[in-house]
Amino acid sequence: MGGDEPSASAGRGTAVVTGASSGIGEATARALSAAGFEVVLGARRTDAIEQIADDLGPGARALFLDVTAPRSVEAFCREVGRCRLLVNNAGGALGLDPIAEADESKWLQMYDSNVLGTLRMTRALLPGLIASGDAIIVNVGSIAAFEPYPGGAGYNAAKAALRALSDVLRMELLGKPVRVSEIDPGMVETDFSLVRFGGDAERAAAVYRGVTALTATDIAECIAFIATRPSHVDIDQMVVRPRDQARAHLLHRSPPAP
Numbered sequence: 220m221g222g223d224e225p226s227a228s229a230g231r232g233t234a235v236v237t238g239a240s241s242g243i244g245e246a247t248a249r250a251l252s253a254a255g256f257e258v259v260l261g262a263r264r265t266d267a268i269e270q271i272a273d274d275l276g277p278g279a280r281a282l283f284l285d286v287t288a289p290r291s292v293e294a295f296c297r298e299v300g301r302c303r304l305l306v307n308n309a310g311g312a313l314g315l316d317p318i319a320e321a322d323e324s325k326w327l328q329m330y331d332s333n334v335l336g337t338l339r340m341t342r343a344l345l346p347g348l349i350a351s352g353d354a355i356i357v358n359v360g361s362i363a364a365f366e367p368y369p370g371g372a373g374y375n376a377a378k379a380a381l382r383a384l385s386d387v388l389r390m391e392l393l394g395k396p397v398r399v400s401e402i403d404p405g406m407v408e409t410d411f412s413l414v415r416f417g418g419d420a421e422r423a424a425a426v427y428r429g430v431t432a433l434t435a436t437d438i439a440e441c442i443a444f445i446a447t448r449p450s451h452v453d454i455d456q457m458v459v460r461p462r463d464q465a466r467a468h469l470l471h472r473s474p475p476a477p
């Protein structure tokens with residue numbers, strides 16, 4: 220979507236998207252911009268978010284963000300000021316090792332980005348979100364939270380913790396003008412597996428072989444739907460899977476064409 224295209228509905232306020240340099244975050248920034256939000260894109264790869272922000276036009280800004288670094292979160296949130304929508308999307312998985320061979324540093328990194336990153340961003344922006352008078356927090360979880368699979372324990376545990384955080388936040392903010400939603404995607408074809416397998420493109424490609432996975436845009440459209448409901452409607456939890464995926468580990472794979 221180019222910056223010259225008219226917005227669907229102008230003046231929805233400011234949206235922050237973490238992990239907006241690729242995949243679901245990038246697509247969400249584009250979808251929210253098209254829906255009339257001013258978007259602040261955060262990620263570590265500033266060249267990528269600057270290019271996306273340029274593409275989206277004057278309503279979009281790119282700011283360096285490492286959700287695992289408290290000082291970076293602090294600087295980012297100070298720069299953002301008040302916002303109406305926070306999409307906690309930054310995160311992902313590292314490795315597919317069985318528990319017997321678990322690498323604690325990968326578990327810590329997954330917990331840090333997926334869970335503590337969400338905590339840091341939410342805590343820092345919450346006063347401004349409440350002050351906006353009509354705010355939404357969307358956490359990007361995963362079906363991995365409630366459908367654990369062999370090799371996934373570190374990621375499963377992190378997303379299960381995020382699920383708990385979303386639930387508790389919803390309870391703690393009852394009576395405040397803030398909606399809390401969690402979207403839990405199944406398989407989405409992004410750089411997720413490339414990152415999980417440390418840049419092994421062949422191994423990452425095998426994950427999606429024969430499966431029609433969701434696209435990042437499929438999830439972004441759901442997030443934009445959540446963010447554009449009337450103020451009294453809270454889409455508490457949304458689970459979205461490809462038709463080819465009945466459970467995290469139960470996939471229909473088409474045979475390769477002869």
Ligand code: NAP
Nearest residue numbers: 238240241242243263264285286309310311407409410411
């Ligand atoms: P992706 O293309 O690898 O995107 C991950 C994004 O997170 C990147 O923009 C990355 O940006 C950002 N990120 C990672 N660590 C960060 C940090 N410390 N600080 C700031 N940003 C950070 O994968 P994706 O599929 O779009 O993943 C987005 C979210 O969806 C993740 O939370 C993932 O767990 C979740 N999810 C994915 C799937 C799937 O099948 N793809 C399914 C369910 C849930 P930088 O590297 O530039 O910082």
